[in-house]
Amino acid sequence: GGMFRECLSLEEVNLSALKTSRCVDMGQMFFACKSLKNIDLKSFDTSSCTYMGDMFADCISLTSLDVSNFNTSQVTNMSNMFHNCRKLKSLDLSSFDTSNVTTMSGMFSAEPSMYLGEVEEGHIYDSLEDQKWMLELQSKLFMELENLNLSSFNTSNVENMNAMFLQCIKLKTIDLSNFDTSKVKNMSMMFLTNTEGYGWEKLDVSSFNTEKVEDMRGMFFGNLKLKELDLTSFRTNSLTDVITMVNGCDNLEKLDISTMDFENVPLNNFDCMLQTVGRNPNKCEIKVTDKVHRKLQRSNCAANDRDIIWNIPDLHISTDYSKDGTVKQLQKATKGKGINLVFMGDGYSDISIEKGYYEEDMTSGMEGFFMQHPYKYYREYFNVYMVYVVSKTDVQSKDHTLKVDFSGRTINGDIFIDGDADMARDYAKKANADFNWDEVVVAVISNTSYGGGVCFSFSPEMNGQGDYGQGFSVAYVPRGFGDVHIQYVTAHEMAGHGFAKLADEYAYDIPDYFISNAEKEGFRQSESLGWYKNVTLKGDPIKWQKYMDDSRYSAQDLDKYQGGYTYPEDFYSPSFSGIMKTTSGYFNAPSREAIYYRINKLINGPDWKYDHEKFVEFDLANFFIPNLLDQ
Numbered sequence: 050g051g052m053f054r055e056c057l058s059l060e061e062v063n064l065s066a067l068k069t070s071r072c073v074d075m076g077q078m079f080f081a082c083k084s085l086k087n088i089d090l091k092s093f094d095t096s097s098c099t100y101m102g103d104m105f106a107d108c109i110s111l112t113s114l115d116v117s118n119f120n121t122s123q124v125t126n127m128s129n130m131f132h133n134c135r136k137l138k139s140l141d142l143s144s145f146d147t148s149n150v151t152t153m154s155g156m157f158s159a160e161p162s163m164y165l166g167e168v169e170e171g172h173i174y175d176s177l178e179d180q181k182w183m184l185e186l187q188s189k190l191f192m193e194l195e196n197l198n199l200s201s202f203n204t205s206n207v208e209n210m211n212a213m214f215l216q217c218i219k220l221k222t223i224d225l226s227n228f229d230t231s232k233v234k235n236m237s238m239m240f241l242t243n244t245e246g247y248g249w250e251k252l253d254v255s256s257f258n259t260e261k262v263e264d265m266r267g268m269f270f271g272n273l274k275l276k277e278l279d280l281t282s283f284r285t286n287s288l289t290d291v292i293t294m295v296n297g298c299d300n301l302e303k304l305d306i307s308t309m310d311f312e313n314v315p316l317n318n319f320d321c322m323l324q325t326v327g328r329n330p331n332k333c334e335i336k337v338t339d340k341v342h343r344k345l346q347r348s349n350c351a352a353n354d355r356d357i358i359w360n361i362p363d364l365h366i367s368t369d370y371s372k373d374g375t376v377k378q379l380q381k382a383t384k385g386k387g388i389n390l391v392f393m394g395d396g397y398s399d400i401s402i403e404k405g406y407y408e409e410d411m412t413s414g415m416e417g418f419f420m421q422h423p424y425k426y427y428r429e430y431f432n433v434y435m436v437y438v439v440s441k442t443d444v445q446s447k448d449h450t451l452k453v454d455f456s457g458r459t460i461n462g463d464i465f466i467d468g469d470a471d472m473a474r475d476y477a478k479k480a481n482a483d484f485n486w487d488e489v490v491v492a493v494i495s496n497t498s499y500g501g502g503v504c505f506s507f508s509p510e511m512n513g514q515g516d517y518g519q520g521f522s523v524a525y526v527p528r529g530f531g532d533v534h535i536q537y538v539t540a541h542e543m544a545g546h547g548f549a550k551l552a553d554e555y556a557y558d559i560p561d562y563f564i565s566n567a568e569k570e571g572f573r574q575s576e577s578l579g580w581y582k583n584v585t586l587k588g589d590p591i592k593w594q595k596y597m598d599d600s601r602y603s604a605q606d607l608d609k610y611q612g613g614y615t616y617p618e619d620f621y622s623p624s625f626s627g628i629m630k631t632t633s634g635y636f637n638a639p640s641r642e643a644i645y646y647r648i649n650k651l652i653n654g655p656d657w658k659y660d661h662e663k664f665v666e667f668d669l670a671n672f673f674i675p676n677l678l679d680q
Contacts, residue, residue, distance in 0.1 A: 050076035050100065060084045070094040076126070081107040088114065096120040102152075106132040114140065122146040128209070129155040139196040148203040154235070158215035159192045188244045191216040197223060205229040211264070212238040218247035221274075231258040234287070237266040243297075248272035259283045264290045271297040278304050285309045290318045296351075299328040305336040307362070311344060319348035327356035336360040343443055346496065347406065349530040354445055354497045355455070355464060364442055369399040373439040373450075376480050377408070379415055380433035385652045387432040389489050390418065390543075391477040395451040395468070396496035398443045410494050410528050410535060411435045417536030418492075418544045421628065421636055422672045427648050434480035445497035451476075453495045453525060461557040466503040468493060470523045486510060487519040488651060490547040492526055492539060499527040502538045504546035509578065516579035517650040518643065522547035541632040549644045550580035554622035554630040556612030564619045572614070582643040583629060584613040585621045593623045593639040595661070601669060602638055641668055 052075075053059060059082050069075075075095065079085060080103050088111070095101075101121070105111065106129045114137060121127075127147070131140065132155050140157075147153075161167040167186065172179075194217055204210075210230070214220065215238050230236075236259070242248040249272050259265075259282075269278065270293050278301060291314055295304065304326065311319075323345070327333025335352070337345070339361050345352060382388070392411040401407055412435075419428045440449040447454035451472055457465030477491045478484075487509045504524040524542035528535050545551045564572070575581055585592050591609055596602045606624045613622035622630065624637040636644065645664055649657050 050074045050078060051080060052078050053080075053082055054078075055081040056085075057081065058084050060086060062088065064089060065092050067092065068094075069098075071097055073097050073123075074100045075104050076100045077103040077106070079105050079108055083107060083109050086110045086112060090114075090116060091118055093118065094120070095124075097123060099123050100126045101130050102126045102128045103132065104130050105134055106130070109133055109135050112136045112138070117141060117144050119144065120146070121150075123149060125149050125151050127156050128152045129158065131156060132158050133160070133190075135159055135191065136193055138193050140194060141198055143198050143201045145201055146203070147201075147207075149206060150204070151206050152209040153204070153207055153213050154209045154211040155215065156213050157192060157194065157197065157217055158212045159190050160212075160216065161186050161190055184243065187216070191218045191242075191244050191247070193219060195219050200224065200227060202227060203229070204233075206232060208232050209235045210239050211235045212241065214239060215241045216243065218242050218244045220249065222249065222251040222253075225254065226256050228256060229258070230256075230262070232261060233259070234261055235264045236262050236268050237264045237290070238270065239268050240272065241267050241270040242273075243271045245273065248274040250274045250276075252278065255279060255282045257282055259288070260286045263287050265294050266290050267293045267296065269295050269298060273297070273300055276300055276302045280304070280306050281308045283309050285311055285314070287313070289313050289315070291322045292318055292320045293324070294322045295326055296321050296324045299325045300330070301326050301333045302331050303334050303336075306341070307336045307338060309341065310338070311341055316344070316348045319345065319350040322348075322350040322352075323357075324351035324353075325356075326352065328353075332356055332358050334358045334360050336362070339363045339365045339443075343401065346443065346498070346528075347531075351530055352498055354499050359444055361444065364444065365398055365400055367399040367439055367441055369403075370439045372399075372402055372437040374476065374479050375437050377435045377437075378432065378480075379412060379435050380428075380431060382432045383429045385430045388430055388648070388651050389432050389434070389481070389484055390415070391434045391436060391480050391489065391491045392494065393436045393438050393451070393473065393476050393491065394440075394494045394496060395438065395449050395453040396440050396443060396445045397438070398441070399439055401443055401496065402437060402439060406496075407437065408435065410496070413532045413535045414492050414494050414526060414539045414543070416532075417539030418548075420536055421540055421544065423641055423645050423648070423668070424544060426667075426671050427652075430648065430652055434477075436476045436479050438476055440496075443496060445495060445499075451493055453493060455497065455499050459557075460562070461559055464499060464501060466499070466501065466525045466527075468523070468525050470505055470507075473523045474521065486521045490522045490524065490543055492524045492543045492547070494526045494528055494535060494539075497527050498529055500529060500534075502526045502542040504542040506547065506550060506580070515650065515655050516577070517647045517655075518548070518550035518579045520550065520578065520580075522550075537628075537632045541628050544644075545629050545636070545640070549640065549647055550575070550578075550582075551629050551636075551640050551643060552581040552584040552614045552620075554583060554610075554613050554624070554627065555615065556617040556620075557615050558617065562617060564614075564616050579643075579647070581614070582646075583623060583637065583640045585609075587619055587621065591621060593637075596623075596638045599665070601665065605638060607638060635672075638668065641672065
């Protein structure tokens with residue numbers, strides 16, 4: 050093999066005298082002959098050849114190729130045979146006998162090549178910048194194939210079709226009805242496209258037998274023009290990996306996976322399987338079984354309920370409501386009188402409760418509340434209760450008991466989340482009706498993949514409640530795609546907004562968006578109760594100036610950043626990033642002070658006096674930026 054390998058300047062070659070009747074290995078024969086424009090192969094006798102892997106790979110200047118005289122009856126390997134033959138617009142393989150071929154991996158694929166100087170040999174492209182650069186480069190490299198006749202292909206012995214048509218972006222459709230895939234084990238990236246504005250318009254894979262397929266990673270990735278995908282012929286007996294399988298099919302309107310049970314696919318191998326599906330312009334209807342829907346919910350498949358209509362013919366309806374309203378204490382305070390937190394869920398059927406998913410998510414929310422300083426230090430002072438709420442189904446609906454609704458929109462177009470706060474409070478009372486409700490924070494974790502959350506805080510019921518953030522709060526936290534999402538959104542909504550009464554530190558990117566006089570007055574009233582200690586209204590003294598002037602806090606990104614309380618110009622916020630701006634990272638110093646202040650007021654009573662130097666000593670002894678970033 051490799052007879053003319055990397056003859057980079059070779060433009061033409063006369064092969065008329067070449068005797069090939071006894072040649073068994075033609076692998077890489079013209080590999081990376083990037084200047085070669087035409088090859089006359091009429092004299093080729095390939096009757097003895099068994100290996101044609103990479104035969105014409107990286108021949109990027111080839112505009113035509115006649116292989117009609119090829120006898121391929123003995124060939125077993127055609128992997129990457131036409132890989133990166135990017136200028137070929139048509140290829141007639143109707144004479145090919147592929148009855149003995151076992152691998153067609155990358156046969157018609159295109160991707161960056163180090164042999165063409167497009168990527169660096171030995172370089173590991175693992176950084177975020179590298180990956181972005183690679184994706185951009187890959188999007189520019191594709192096959193020009195517009196016609197491909199595979200009607201003669203006998204694929205009965207093929208086991209590997211990995212990346213077979215990767216970046217064949219100009220093939221709008223292809224007839225694969227004759228494909229026998231009964232022995233195929235690998236279909237990963239088979240139809241992957243990564244060039245905006247292109248992709249398969251129609252893919253009929255109804256003839257596919259997938260009983261032995263183990264890997265479907267990225268199989269249909271990036272097909273922006275695909276509107277329907279019927280996978281009802283697919284069986285998943287052997288399937289173990291579907292990572293990014295339909296990722297990037299933004300315009301998909303119908304996806305039928307109702308016959309796929311994914312029984313042997315572990316949860317971590319669903320990652321990003323359905324990411325961005327149905328994003329533009331219409332929602333995508335996904336037909337699936339109830340069991341699979343529940344499994345997808347527990348995975349990181351990234352199916353966003355905002356973009357999806359779930360069609361579940363066998364949708365389970367709850368029948369066992371015996372646990373509804375019952376209480377389990379997740380944590381008992383071992384110090385002080387106990388500060389009370391209550392968790393409950395929405396969109397969890399009796400099955401999800403029986404399987405332990407409900408308690409798993411409530412526990413995850415609890416861990417999210419305590420994962421940041423200074424909550425970590427004061428954890429022993431908190432009681433945490435879980436109240437069971439049995440919903441009719443596992444599909445998000447505003448008709449469930451707590452009436453969590455994701456149908457509204459905020460002023461900037463984000464999802465506005467709403468719910469029945471009174472009902473949440475009624476369920477919280479089942480933990481203890483005698484709570485001081487001005488001190489209680491409730492979290493409702495919704496069994497949905499919507500990304501954001503919201504918190505509603507109410508003015509204290511009793512007058513003279515001081516300056517330490519009193520007032521009942523209900524935080525709504527979508528479970529998103531698992532523990533990490535629950536924990537960080539709980540930290541932002543429940544620990545930040547609900548308990549400490551902190552404000553959002555981000556701002557909407559909306560022209561001419563200014564605070565009204567009425568809203569300004571409401572903000573002032575809330576300030577008097579000790580709310581919003583982490584933002585400053587423009588024109589007021591900066592609330593965290595003492596930290597900006599303190600050299601002990603010089604490494605903590607504290608400044609006067611424009612924007613906050615969702616307004617781009619009317620407020621200042623203390624830091625460039627952090628929990629109250631991006632739902633990641635940590636609470637900044639003025640936020641930590643507000644948390645510390647409220648906890649100590651609740652522990653020691655309203656007469657407790659704040660000592661700033663004692664707080665700084667405590668804060669610097671317990672707050673470690675590297676540890677938090679490692680999370």
